[in-house]
Amino acid sequence: MLHIQNVSFEFGGNYLFRDIDWFIKPRERIGLIGKNGAGKSTLLKLIMGKYDVREGSINKSGGINLGYLSQDMISEDGNQTIIEHAKQAFKRALFIQSELESLYALMETDPSEENIQKMADYQEEFDALDGYNIDNKTAEILEGLGFKTVDLNRPMKEFSGGWRMRVVLAKMLLEEPDIMLMDEPTNHLDLPSIEWLEGYLSNYPGSVVIVSHDREFLNKMINKTAELSNNKLYLWDGNYDFYLKAKVERDDLISRQAANQNQYIKEQEKFINRFKAKASKAKAVQSRIKMVDKIERIVEIDEDKSNLKIDFKVSKPSGKVVMDLNDIHQGFDSQTLFDGVNREIVRGDKIALIGANGTGKSTFLSIIANEIDFNGQRKEGHQVISSFYAQHQLESLHLDYEILEELQYDAPHKTEMELRNMLGCFLFGGDDVFKKIKVLSGGEKARVSLAKTLVSDANFLLLDEPTNHLDIDSIEIIIEALKRYEGTLIFVSHNRYFIEKLANKVWWIEEQDVKEYPGDYTEYLYKIHQSQKPIDSNISKRKTQKSNENKTSKDSWKQKDEKEDKLKKLQKKLDQKEEQLANTQNHLQNLEEKLNTIETTNQDEYANLSNEYSNTLTLVNQLTQESEKLMEEIIALE
Ligand SMILES: Nc1ncnc2c1ncn2[C@@H]1O[C@H](COP(=O)(O)OP(=O)(O)OP(=O)(O)O)[C@@H](O)[C@H]1O
Numbered sequence: 001m002l003h004i005q006n007v008s009f010e011f012g013g014n015y016l017f018r019d020i021d022w023f024i025k026p027r028e029r030i031g032l033i034g035k036n037g038a039g040k041s042t043l044l045k046l047i048m049g050k051y052d053v054r055e056g057s058i059n060k061s062g063g064i065n066l067g068y069l070s071q072d073m074i075s076e077d078g079n080q081t082i083i084e085h086a087k088q089a090f091k092r093a094l095f096i097q098s099e100l101e102s103l104y105a106l107m108e109t110d111p112s113e114e115n116i117q118k119m120a121d122y123q124e125e126f127d128a129l130d131g132y133n134i135d136n137k138t139a140e141i142l143e144g145l146g147f148k149t150v151d152l153n154r155p156m157k158e159f160s161g162g163w164r165m166r167v168v169l170a171k172m173l174l175e176e177p178d179i180m181l182m183d184e185p186t187n188h189l190d191l192p193s194i195e196w197l198e199g200y201l202s203n204y205p206g207s208v209v210i211v212s213h214d215r216e217f218l219n220k221m222i223n224k225t226a227e228l229s230n231n232k233l234y235l236w237d238g239n240y241d242f243y244l245k246a247k248v249e250r251d252d253l254i255s256r257q258a259a260n261q262n263q264y265i266k267e268q269e270k271f272i273n274r275f276k277a278k279a280s281k282a283k284a285v286q287s288r289i290k291m292v293d294k295i296e297r298i299v300e301i302d303e304d305k306s307n308l309k310i311d312f313k314v315s316k317p318s319g320k321v322v323m324d325l326n327d328i329h330q331g332f333d334s335q336t337l338f339d340g341v342n343r344e345i346v347r348g349d350k351i352a353l354i355g356a357n358g359t360g361k362s363t364f365l366s367i368i369a370n371e372i373d374f375n376g377q378r379k380e381g382h383q384v385i386s387s388f389y390a391q392h393q394l395e396s397l398h399l400d401y402e403i404l405e406e407l408q409y410d411a412p413h414k415t416e417m418e419l420r421n422m423l424g425c426f427l428f429g430g431d432d433v434f435k436k437i438k439v440l441s442g443g444e445k446a447r448v449s450l451a452k453t454l455v456s457d458a459n460f461l462l463l464d465e466p467t468n469h470l471d472i473d474s475i476e477i478i479i480e481a482l483k484r485y486e487g488t489l490i491f492v493s494h495n496r497y498f499i500e501k502l503a504n505k506v507w508w509i510e511e512q513d514v515k516e517y518p519g520d521y522t523e524y525l526y527k528i529h530q531s532q533k534p535i536d537s538n539i540s541k542r543k544t545q546k547s548n549e550n551k552t553s554k555d556s557w558k559q560k561d562e563k564e565d566k567l568k569k570l571q572k573k574l575d576q577k578e579e580q581l582a583n584t585q586n587h588l589q590n591l592e593e594k595l596n597t598i599e600t601t602n603q604d605e606y607a608n609l610s611n612e613y614s615n616t617l618t619l620v621n622q623l624t625q626e627s628e629k630l631m632e633e634i635i636a637l638e
């Protein structure tokens with residue numbers, strides 16, 4: 001359906017990927033994964049034609065429609081209402097609708113045969129397109145994504161970037177494209193909407209490519225994994241957990257093969273060195289040299305192991321009670337969000353604040369942060385230094401600043417050295433700190449924002465969706481760092497894994513109150529079965545076959561003729577061996593190529609190939625030794 005062939009792409013000479021091949025088939029559910037900055041968004045933009053394909057090609061087979069949800073926030077200040085915007089998905093039906101309206105008007109003055117026929121045709125097409133149901137369908141999807149019925153007729157511009165994103169998502173779903181490309185769709189959704197989307201997509205007849213760093217979501221949604229790493233695209237026949245397991249196995253196999261190959265090359269080189277002085281053996285030696293040159297070296301996959309090195313430092317501890325909230329009331333327009341909330345936060349709390357969409361999670365955090373007006377008492381404890389990572393923190397970055405400037409803006413009292421050290425922990429080393437915010441990937445922007453939050457050494461962190469855009473390794477590191485954090489923490493997250501690992505308390509917003517749930521998150525909401533035990537990597541070291549160097553040569557041929565005869569025979573044998581060796585060597589090379597480029601890690605296929613590889617390698621080693629023996633015999637005779 002969609003064929004990406006040999007595509008390479010670079011920004012200013014830095015290659016994001018080289019020679020990637022990918023065939024997207026109908027009805028696939030693919031997770032496109034990779035570290036922040038690996039080039040996932042760029043690859044989707046290439047497919048969508050937002051960047052020119054300069055090296056390689058991307059072919060779309062006859063008339064397939066692509067749908068695309070961008071990772072970047074959309075600025076939309078039109079007056080169009082939410083439902084009007086989403087409805088644009090039904091272009092043709094809307095066109096017919098307006099044509100029909102004009103025709104009705106026209107018929108009053110000109111009820112010609114032609115107009116009647118036109119109307120009938122349009123009417124028929126409109127029915128076929130289920131035109132009368134457009135509004136219902138649109139509303140259904142928008143409500144699934146969390147909009148209230150009363151919101152549907154409000155203009156887009158009244159909503160935050162995250163909510164506008166949902167409208168764009170709704171429109172894309174309604175268009176029902178053959179392939180949906182979604183760049184981190186869950187960043188803008190809350191748990192109920194994510195679940196709704198999971199349900200919706202599971203019955204979707206088209207293909208879906210999802211970029212996501214949410215392992216729960218990935219595991220549920222996908223049956224294929226495409227990994228961008230080391231400038232290459234690797235494809236796996238399973239969901240994220242499968243990928244994790246299969247990758248360990250693959251890396252293991254590859255490193256064993258690479259070791260075998262090295263051993264083999266060493267043997268060959270030994271042979272070459274040993275006999276290269278013998279002019280008469282030049283042919284055999286030359287063919288060996290050629291063989292070694294031809295071998296395609298197995299490259300071990302060198303993971304990019306660079307990771308965040310974050311420590312959430314506390315400059316001085318706060319008092320025991322961090323925050324005392326009494327009789328908090330808050331609401332907008334006619335809607336009451338909180339109606340007399342009493343809660344206390346004590347030092348060391350790690351609170352997950354959860355609740356359905358629109359119940360006021362972010363609002364509650366803003367009250368704690370003292371960033372909005374409310375009624376009631378908010379008493380901050382002794383020596384509390386707080387830092388607030390707001391939900392759309394990324395939107396407040398200055399696009400034209402360089403990374404270092406962005407940090408200086410928040411921490412003018414810190415030296416450049418201090419800030420650069422800090423940025424180093426967030427993986428911005430060297431000249432990276434002079435990169436402009438606007439060219440950064442989603443995850444890179446999130447890292448800058450997090451660095452900004454932490455620059456104050458606060459002892460009380462308020463984090464609203466801190467894992468948005470971050471890759472899975474980074475999330476893991478933040479979890480560990482926050483676990484070690486000696487301060488107090490309250491956070492909102494839709495990442496189930498993050499909540500499960502971190503929270504020691506769950507606050508649940510319901511009925512305009514913030515309730516504390518007695519059990520833990522897992523018990524309460526989701527039964528998450530995560531068995532991430534790495535598989536047993538029991539590397540069976542190949543026994544290296546030492547060539548037998550102590551061959552005795554028996555000088556027992558007295559007669560010259562006999563000797564000549566014997567030499568001829570040996571020479572012939574040697575030629576045959578060498579030929580056989582060359583053939584086997586070719587076969588080995590083919591197998592290597594296959595193993596290096598095998599499209600999927602279909603476990604059986606991989607195991608078969610790798611077995612055959614091992615056997616062939618053994619044969620090559622055996623032939624090498626035999627031919628060496630012959631060689632020595634010949635030399636001894638001469
Ligand atoms: N116009 C540009 N000029 C220079 N570098 C760029 C430009 N656009 C993107 N980059 C860089 O290319 C890299 C890949 O960016 P991309 O947005 O594709 O990453 P990603 O895999 O989607 O990451 P994330 O998971 O963080 O969203 C990043 O390091 C980014 O800074």
Ligand SMILES: [Mg+2]
Pocket residue numbers: 040041042071183441442443
């Ligand atoms: Mg991206």
